[in-house]
Amino acid sequence: MIPFYSLFIQMIYGWDVILLGLLFLFFVSLGSYGLGMNIRDKRKKALENLVRIRTVELEKANEELKLRNSELDRFVYSASHDLSSPLKSILGLINVAKLENPGDDQLKYLSMMQKSVDKLESFIEEVIQYSRNARLPIKYESHHFKNFTADILQGYQYITNYEKISFEIEDDTGEPIITDGMRLRIVLNNLISNAIKFHRINEDVKPVIRINRSIVSNRNVISVQDNGRGIQSEYTERVFEMFFRGTEEIPGSGLGLYILKETVNRLDGAVTVESKVGKGTTFIISLPMVE
Numbered sequence: 502m503i504p505f506y507s508l509f510i511q512m513i514y515g516w517d518v519i520l521l522g523l524l525f526l527f528f529v530s531l532g533s534y535g536l537g538m539n540i541r542d543k544r545k546k547a548l549e550n551l552v553r554i555r556t557v558e559l560e561k562a563n564e565e566l567k568l569r570n571s572e573l574d575r576f577v578y579s580a581s582h583d584l585s586s587p588l589k590s591i592l593g594l595i596n597v598a599k600l601e602n603p604g605d606d607q608l609k610y611l612s613m614m615q616k617s618v619d620k621l622e623s624f625i626e627e628v629i630q631y632s633r634n635a636r637l638p639i640k641y642e643s644h645h646f647k648n649f650t651a652d653i654l655q656g657y658q659y660i661t662n663y664e665k666i667s668f669e670i671e672d673d674t675g676e677p678i679i680t681d682g683m684r685l686r687i688v689l690n691n692l693i694s695n696a697i698k699f700h701r702i703n704e705d706v707k708p709v710i711r712i713n714r715s716i717v718s719n720r721n722v723i724s725v726q727d728n729g730r731g732i733q734s735e736y737t738e739r740v741f742e743m744f745f746r747g748t749e750e751i752p753g754s755g756l757g758l759y760i761l762k763e764t765v766n767r768l769d770g771a772v773t774v775e776s777k778v779g780k781g782t783t784f785i786i787s788l789p790m791v792e
Contacts, residue, residue, distance in 0.1 A: 643677040666708040692725040699729040726783040732776035
């Protein structure tokens with residue numbers, strides 16, 4: 502028989518082993534926890550440092566982008582001004598030459614020159630419009646729609662056959678329109694310019710262009726309607742494509758309606774077209790109401 506004290510000693514020894522094992526596991530766990538915390542802290546600091554570096558890089562890239570956009574805007578303005586000035590001089594010389602009683606051939610050549618200059622000047626203006634719409638921030642202002650539109654029409658009064666067209670501007674809302682004035686001007690300029698280009702003169706129809714503004718379902722609705730040549734049905738879905746031209750008879754770059762749609766999109770608006778050959782065309786612009 503094993504003496505009692507021997508059993509007691511064995512029990513104590515056994516508990517010592519268990520205790521030592523538990524202490525070992527505790528310290529191993531504590532070390533692992535500390536090591537894990539250390540690794541996590543290092544990873545956290547590394548991530549924070551990476552985020553800080555990327556933020557600085559992003560801010561620097563953003564500043565460089567703003568600088569490049571500003572430089573591009575200045576370049577477009579300067580280049581367009583430098584190109585437009587000699588074109589206006591050429592147009593002036595062409596008009597002077599026409600006053601000198603040129604022969605039929607000379608008059609024909611002068612008219613061809615004038616059409617080419619007009620086309621180039623129109624293209625330059627479209628490039629300017631596209632650049633402004635793409636880069637300038639939206640600036641909401643209050644405008645009197647009828648006065649705003651009448652001011653735009655003043656710029657077309659010297660265009661051929663302008664005096665033969667009847668212009669009607671309607672706005673029964675009794676409220677100013679709050680939108681970006683520069684972009685509204687781009688929209689109306691393109692629509693009015695197209696309506697004038699595709700009018701019908703020397704026919705039994707009196708050319709009319711109606712420009713109307715109304716409020717429908719809490720949205721500004723602007724329509725520009727003409728009784729001109731109209732658009733063939735297969736082209737109505739394509740008129741907003743870049744460089745698309747439905748006819749070669751009328752000068753143009755095919756950019757006008759593309760720029761119009763891009764401009765309307767920037768204003769969170771929509772544009773649709775309804776047309777019938779020989780009857781006319783109506784463009785409808787829907788813009789959000791802004792308080």
